[in-house]
Amino acid sequence: MSINNEQRLVNSLISDFDSSFSRLDGVSVTMFTDKDSRVLFETVLTLHEEGDPIDAVSVLNASKMSASGLSEYMEQNYSAPDAVPIDCAEIVAEWQQREISVLMQKNVRHDLEPGERSQAIKKGIDDILNISSGSVKSFRETMDSWRSDYSEWYDDKRPQGIKTGYWFLDSLLRYKPGNLITIGARTGVGKTTLALNQASNIARDGTRVGFVSLEMSSAELVDKLFGINSGLSPDKIYEKPAFAKVMKESARLDKLPIYIEAPLYNDAQKIFNIVRRLVSLGAEIVFIDYLQLLFHPGSFQNRNYEIGKITSSFKSLASELGIPIVILSQLRRKEGNPSPELSDLRDSGSIEQDSNIVIFLHQKEKGFDVTAEMECRIAKNRGGGVGMEEVIFKKDLSLITAKDTFQ
DSSP states (O other): OHHHHHHHHHHHHHHSSSHHTOOOOOOOOOOOSSSSHHHHHHHHHHHHTTTOOSSSSHHHEEEEEEEHHHHHHHHOOOOTSSSSOOOOOHHHHHHHHHHHHHHHTTTTTTTOOOOHHHHHHHHHHHHHSSSSTTOOOOHHHHHHHHHHHHHHHTTSOOSSSBBOOOOOHHOOBBBOOOOEEEEEOOTSSSHHHHHHHHHHHHHTTOEEEEEESSSOOOHHHHHHHHHHHOOHHHHHHSSSHHHHHHHHHHHHTTOOEEEEESOOOHHHHHHHHHHHHHHTTTSEEEEEOOOOGGOOOOOOOOOHHHHHHHHHHHHHHHHHSSEEEEEEEEBOTTTOOOOGGGGBBBBOOOHHHHOEEEEEEESSSSSSEEEEEEEEEEEETTOOEEEEEEEEEGGGGGGEEEEEEOO
């Protein structure tokens, strides 16, 4: 803030603390550039915290400033209470402008990779902007906002969240903005297939979906989507007599609002940027297949810490972008093929900690040719219920369908 504004603010606090303090919104000691104003402002706040009266005499005694110095300060910067009011929002904005300029000049750390550096700059700017006038709401304001959201939901103007298209999941949960959802399964059990089925269901409902695969090519994913949506298995698609049907079905399939990305790199920072790009194109939910193929370009004590950094970053990204992010994760192999537990999430306990929802897919009997019975289980649902349903995996069509009973 400008020195003149600092001095006017401090002078008004000393002259008429009660009315001035009520307008003191978002201003802190660190925002002052004038030394005397900073000392006096801190003195006023200390007196207030200790419950002491605030006037020129008490401030003089507590600040250890000379009587002539304080008198000169107040006379020089005196303004009547009815003069132009001090706009604390403007004061905070001045400080924010100055801090952002300093941040950009420093350019954060030059030893970071470009993607990581851009993230650090963005975080620094976000931290500065989060200190804003009016940033702390009263409980009544919070309730007013909640009632507005609730009324919009009641009037069908605001959905509770995104449905997966599986009634046994949707009866207990929704994928909500800011949520991190983990779908876990052991290798080869069908976590990609379950995620693609959900993505397809969501897209058919009119919601725009992003799907980032680090394991399969775009063509392989399209093959699976043909099976899910058109009943055409890959071996049928590539039989020449099926050409006309395939072209007809492809014209219908390409109307689905799905964005598929199959990058040739697995740098987590670059994947975060892909997610941002997908959201800028309109994606309202993004799937990531899969977590253990990612690496973070930093120095970590071990793989657990690295995976933990990635999952916490995805959680922050979901909140930042206001979308649910679904990450697929491998599970540890176990003797006897028991049903998965949260502790089976591979490489990091922070996957469970960061996830709002954890869903497991488990093949009860190993080995199958065309179909298999599986368990789809909600193992964690922050704010909701858990449960299990048996499903049928039709491998040739990449299709997972549910039975009728939710246990």
